[in-house]
Amino acid sequence: MAGGIEDRYEDDAEMRRALRALPRHAAPARLRSSVAQALTADAAPRSRPSRWLAPAISALAAAMITLLWIAPLLPSAAPPDPLRPLARAVINEHSRTVLWGESRPDVVPLVLPWAMDEGGILLNWVFTGDERIQLVNAQPTYLEGRRGIELAYRDVEGHTVTYLILPLPALVLPERGRVQIDRWRPLVRKENGFSMILWKQQGLLCALVSDLVSDEDFARLKEYFIKVRSSTDPYPVY
Amino acid sequence: MADDRFREQALEHLDALHNLAVYLTRNGAEAEDLVQETYVRAMRFSHRFEPGTHLRAWMFQILRNTFLTFYRLRERESAVSENGIPEGEAPMFHDAPADDSERAGAHMDLERALVQLPEEFKTPLLLAEVEGLALEDVARIMDCPVGTVKSRIFRAKERLRSHLKDYGAGPKD
Numbered sequence: 001m002a003g004g005i006e007d008r009y010e011d012d013a014e015m016r017r018a019l020r021a022l023p024r025h026a027a028p029a030r031l032r033s034s035v036a037q038a039l040t041a042d043a044a045p046r047s048r049p050s051r052w053l054a055p056a057i058s059a060l061a062a063a064m065i066t067l068l069w070i071a072p073l074l075p076s077a078a079p080p081d082p083l084r085p086l087a088r089a090v091i092n093e094h095s096r097t098v099l100w101g102e103s104r105p106d107v108v109p110l111v112l113p114w115a116m117d118e119g120g121i122l123l124n125w126v127f128t129g130d131e132r133i134q135l136v137n138a139q140p141t142y143l144e145g146r147r148g149i150e151l152a153y154r155d156v157e158g159h160t161v162t163y164l165i166l167p168l169p170a171l172v173l174p175e176r177g178r179v180q181i182d183r184w185r186p187l188v189r190k191e192n193g194f195s196m197i198l199w200k201q202q203g204l205l206c207a208l209v210s211d212l213v214s215d216e217d218f219a220r221l222k223e224y225f226i227k228v229r230s231s232t233d234p235y236p237v238y
Numbered sequence: 239m240a241d242d243r244f245r246e247q248a249l250e251h252l253d254a255l256h257n258l259a260v261y262l263t264r265n266g267a268e269a270e271d272l273v274q275e276t277y278v279r280a281m282r283f284s285h286r287f288e289p290g291t292h293l294r295a296w297m298f299q300i301l302r303n304t305f306l307t308f309y310r311l312r313e314r315e316s317a318v319s320e321n322g323i324p325e326g327e328a329p330m331f332h333d334a335p336a337d338d339s340e341r342a343g344a345h346m347d348l349e350r351a352l353v354q355l356p357e358e359f360k361t362p363l364l365l366a367e368v369e370g371l372a373l374e375d376v377a378r379i380m381d382c383p384v385g386t387v388k389s390r391i392f393r394a395k396e397r398l399r400s401h402l403k404d405y406g407a408g409p410k411d
Binding site for chain 2: 015032039116124237
């Protein structure tokens with residue numbers, strides 16, 4: 001056939017016209033109805049807060065302000081460490097994973113979308129493991145007042161490595177304590193028998209924590225860091 | 239933005255969202271699930287929408303992110319044939335007009351070619367050329383620079399032409 005379809009779209013304008021002329025897949029009536037219903041249900045009036053809630057909150061706020069005012073006057077043994085609460089929270093979360101976390105690599109593909117949805121963190125790519133370390137669980141988490149996501153890995157020697165991702169755009173990691181690992185300079189901390197590697201990525205705070213503390217063990221944690229850092233692409237949803 | 243007004247405006251984009259969802263999922267039921275989930279998320283995160291910005295683009299962004307979260311992950315698990323199309327999945331051509339067989343055939347070929355495009359080429363092409371979104375909006379949805387969007391659209395068209403040539407070379411009825 002002369003002037004076949006392959007020639008018809010050589011011109012850009014012709015291609016655009018053809019694309020715009022494609023039949024549109026309009027939303028079926030049942031979808032329109034179910035979406036409208038879902039939106040209406042979402043708009044249902046929420047229950048009124050209790051009468052005692054406002055005075056209770058204002059009393060609590062007054063107490064907190066007083067505490068904040070007094071706190072700097074209290075004797076302090078060491079300069080404040082802005083990362084300490086976060087580091088402790090990360091270690092606590094890792095400890096919970098070690099004590100009660102399930103190792104279910106078979107269900108990770110199923111729970112990962114749910115964990116991402118609940119945690120508000122999208123993982124475009126995720127490091128699922130190799131011959132040395134395996135992704136064994138994923139779950140949403142709540143740390144420092146932020147929703148995030150937690151990935152649990154287990155290496156061939158049975159060490160649990162927890163990878164936490166939290167949206168903390170305002171947090172700036174200090175220069176002190178940073179170590180060059182491959183092409184990155186994350187912050188390294190060792191605390192209470194745990195090692196932590198902390199870094200920022202797309203406004204997110206990422207932390208890799210494990211009990212790999214000795215020099216030899218920590219070298220392995222650095223290898224795991226390179227693997228997750230180069231093969232995981234997280235960013236906050238919306 | 240008041241909730242009622244937000245809902246009303248969000249619903250205006252239902253057809254456009256469904257159209258893109260069909261091209262992304264290649265499955266009517268999944269497209270409907272995807273659109274439904276998009277609206278649920280849009281309502282959940284409506285406080286993050288900045289009034290005065292482009293609601294249509296924001297909704298498309300949620301739809302794409304939701305697709306990437308749920309569907310692409312699932313697609314990775316399914317068997318993928320050599321040409322990149324998951325095996326056992328047939329493209330949707332159910333809306334092709336029946337009144338003009340030549341035009342219907344051309345639409346069908348174009349839809350078949352579109353379905354074969356990878357998501358990162360297909361989405362910007364559909365958003366810019368079919369939905370008429372500005373390149374800046376497409377770039378925001380795709381989370382990449384405008385230059386990348388232009389390049390992807392260019393490459394999408396090249397690939398479409400290549401696929402269409404393949405169909406043209408095949409036997410005709």
